[in-house]
Amino acid sequence: MSSDVILRTERLGKRFRRRWAVRALNLEVPRGEVFGFLGPNGAGKSTTIRMLLSLVKPSEGRIELFGKELYSHRKDVLSRVGGLVESADFYQYLTARKNLDMIASLGGGLTRRAIDEVLNLVGLFPRAEDKVKTYSHGMKQRLGIAQALLGNPELIILDEPTTGLDPQGIKEVRELIRRLSKERAITVFLSSHLLSEIEQTATSMAIINMGELVVQGKVGALLNTGENVVKIDARPLEEARLLISKQQYVKGIKQINNTLEVNMPLDHAGELNTMLVRAGLEVYSLIPRRSLEDYFLSITDGSTDIR
Numbered sequence: 001m002s003s004d005v006i007l008r009t010e011r012l013g014k015r016f017r018r019r020w021a022v023r024a025l026n027l028e029v030p031r032g033e034v035f036g037f038l039g040p041n042g043a044g045k046s047t048t049i050r051m052l053l054s055l056v057k058p059s060e061g062r063i064e065l066f067g068k069e070l071y072s073h074r075k076d077v078l079s080r081v082g083g084l085v086e087s088a089d090f091y092q093y094l095t096a097r098k099n100l101d102m103i104a105s106l107g108g109g110l111t112r113r114a115i116d117e118v119l120n121l122v123g124l125f126p127r128a129e130d131k132v133k134t135y136s137h138g139m140k141q142r143l144g145i146a147q148a149l150l151g152n153p154e155l156i157i158l159d160e161p162t163t164g165l166d167p168q169g170i171k172e173v174r175e176l177i178r179r180l181s182k183e184r185a186i187t188v189f190l191s192s193h194l195l196s197e198i199e200q201t202a203t204s205m206a207i208i209n210m211g212e213l214v215v216q217g218k219v220g221a222l223l224n225t226g227e228n229v230v231k232i233d234a235r236p237l238e239e240a241r242l243l244i245s246k247q248q249y250v251k252g253i254k255q256i257n258n259t260l261e262v263n264m265p266l267d268h269a270g271e272l273n274t275m276l277v278r279a280g281l282e283v284y285s286l287i288p289r290r291s292l293e294d295y296f297l298s299i300t301d302g303s304t305d306i307r
């Protein structure tokens, strides 16, 4: 059922006064994927997620979840979705279990076993009877994901779930997401402003910038094929250029100032380096760059929140 689309937006837009935070956004999230929603600060990720969870009303366009229009089937549709917007807020003086009990009771309540199960899933079962105030930031974030998992959702939507975590916490949350997807077949939609994070966690992705979609597709297809470039600073430059042009895997060379930009598969970068060094050239730098990575770095470098 890989062609099954679980979430679709059509020309989705949100305007705050005269400024569009999100505009003409067409997203398609296939069922079973971990879908990474990547964009720099202020790109419109949280605004989109708020619309998807029906916390903010779109100014235009439509949202379809499970093949149904969100606003006309809101209750039914949202009962199948779990969400985590910003870091979750819990009662610090209550235990994790009590917090989840209270949240579950809003939706009609869940059995102790159902709560045990989500606590187990996020690895908090052994600490379930501890007060939330004794939790680390990473544990609170996992409790936030546990909250999103109450009621057995088919889709969970997480807004930057690893923000503010240390490397160990990030690793835990990433592993949890992968596990939910693999073992539970839950579709995960998660936002991030880090390409590396999406690359490590997601199977499909979209990039949003200034409220507009830049690209979407499978992570592997977008990042590992297509226009890849190795930037080389080697001396003498002319000699390097000549040698490089003779390699059969090289598709093209451009010179920009004192750097050669070689269009080639990145897995030949090491071989190219060895060849240049063996030929007696001095290689000052050799940087493999995927075009999407370059693009993303360029929009994040210059990004500000003022528009």
Ligand SMILES: Nc1ncnc2c1ncn2[C@@H]1O[C@H](COP(=O)(O)OP(=O)(O)OP(=O)(O)O)[C@@H](O)[C@H]1O
Pocket (backbone or CB within 6 Å): 016, 020, 021, 039, 040, 041, 042, 043, 044, 045, 046, 047, 048, 193, 305, 307
């Ligand atoms: N309630 C609001 N009123 C006015 N403008 C808003 C509101 N919420 C968001 N915006 C604007 O919409 C744009 C997108 O914001 P959004 O929070 O969706 O970005 P983001 O991609 O989540 O950024 P970040 O990575 O910083 O979380 C920004 O210019 C922001 O100032």
Ligand SMILES: [Mg+2]
Pocket (backbone or CB within 6 Å): 045, 046, 047, 159
């Ligand atoms: Mg945000």
